[in-house]
Amino acid sequence: MNTLKINNLNLTYNNGHQAINNISIEIKNGMFGLLGPNGAGKSSLMKTIVGLQKPSSGSIQFNDVDIVRNSDYIKKNLGFLPQDFGVYPKVSAYNLLNHIAILKGIKDDTERKDQIQYLLEKVNLWNFKNKEVHTFSGGMKQRFGVAQALLGKPKIIIVDEPTAGLDPEERNRFNTLLNEISADVIVILSTHLVEDVKNLCSEMTIMNKGQFLKSGQPKELILELKNKIWSKSIEKDELDFYHSNFNIISQQLVERKLQITVFSNEQPKDFEMTTPLLEHVYFYALSQNNE
Numbered sequence: 001m002n003t004l005k006i007n008n009l010n011l012t013y014n015n016g017h018q019a020i021n022n023i024s025i026e027i028k029n030g031m032f033g034l035l036g037p038n039g040a041g042k043s044s045l046m047k048t049i050v051g052l053q054k055p056s057s058g059s060i061q062f063n064d065v066d067i068v069r070n071s072d073y074i075k076k077n078l079g080f081l082p083q084d085f086g087v088y089p090k091v092s093a094y095n096l097l098n099h100i101a102i103l104k105g106i107k108d109d110t111e112r113k114d115q116i117q118y119l120l121e122k123v124n125l126w127n128f129k130n131k132e133v134h135t136f137s138g139g140m141k142q143r144f145g146v147a148q149a150l151l152g153k154p155k156i157i158i159v160d161e162p163t164a165g166l167d168p169e170e171r172n173r174f175n176t177l178l179n180e181i182s183a184d185v186i187v188i189l190s191t192h193l194v195e196d197v198k199n200l201c202s203e204m205t206i207m208n209k210g211q212f213l214k215s216g217q218p219k220e221l222i223l224e225l226k227n228k229i230w231s232k233s234i235e236k237d238e239l240d241f242y243h244s245n246f247n248i249i250s251q252q253l254v255e256r257k258l259q260i261t262v263f264s265n266e267q268p269k270d271f272e273m274t275t276p277l278l279e280h281v282y283f284y285a286l287s288q289n290n291e
């Protein structure tokens with residue numbers, strides 16, 4: 001079992017912006033979802049874990065090794081798929097993986113060959129091994145990104161918004177691949193798609209303004225909202241009234257009327273009870289934080 005322990009982590013950028021605000025968490029094997037809106041601090045946290053960014057204070061331990069001080073240890077055991085991979089050099093997929101494998105310290109030729117073939121087959125790119133990566137579609141690039149992240153058999157894999165921009169079929173294929181990998185390692189997945197976290201992650205947290213608002217198993221967090229989510233169909237011009245009088249957590253246009261969902265411990269008059277969803281957990285946590 002692998003363990004990542006984060007304690008009282010803070011990161012303030014040079015411009016004074018506090019991107020990570022006193023985060024503590026313990027993460028074990030399986031898929032961990034980091035769910036949060038744009039600017040929440042997801043990428044900042046991931047860059048700090050992988051050692052691309054030094055925290056201002058606090059500690060990060062991987063399998064009891066202090067990885068802020070000993071960044072070689074995490075580099076050896078880590079696979080990272082950044083949000084923005086940047087520009088691909090004009091070399092084939094095979095040669096690029098070979099190059100990355102050398103950088104990761106896989107010195108033995110046969111070992112490198114075996115791993116590259118295994119991974120290209122696993123991500124369904126073996127037939128494209130001689131094509132240059134910059135000519136790949138978005139989905140193929142992301143799958144290539146997973147292959148490079150898996151080189152060296154990492155114990156912790158960090159993927160930053162990997163399905164952004166993928167069509168539904170590619171997104172499914174990508175998610176299935178991540179799910180397969182996560183049995184014996186830690187996979188941390190950042191996203192703003194509630195759907196992906198619900199389908200994939202055994203543990204999760206909701207991040208906003210550098211803080212973890214709510215952490216736990218998705219099903220537990222949903223259970224906390226049982227009997228507390230209510231909905232009603234209203235006219236559009238009534239919205240201001242409902243906003244001032246209720247804790248609205250989502251609104252949706254249904255046949256030209258607005259379906260609003262509110263949080264309340266008691267049943268509000270003329271509202272119907274609704275089965276809570278992870279989406280409600282997310283929007284409720286954010287609404288509490290933005291008050």
Ligand SMILES: Nc1ncnc2c1ncn2[C@@H]1O[C@H](COP(=O)(O)OP(=O)(O)OP(=O)(O)O)[C@@H](O)[C@H]1O
Nearest residue numbers: 013015017019036037038039040041042043044045
């Ligand atoms: N190098 C930097 N210097 C100063 N501020 C930064 C830097 N990088 C990020 N920030 C700020 O820190 C905050 C968190 O940014 P971050 O990229 O970590 O968010 P995110 O959750 O990954 O967002 P997104 O979903 O858009 O990728 C933002 O307000 C951002 O403007």
Ligand SMILES: [Mg+2]
Nearest residue numbers: 042043044083
């Ligand atoms: Mg980001």
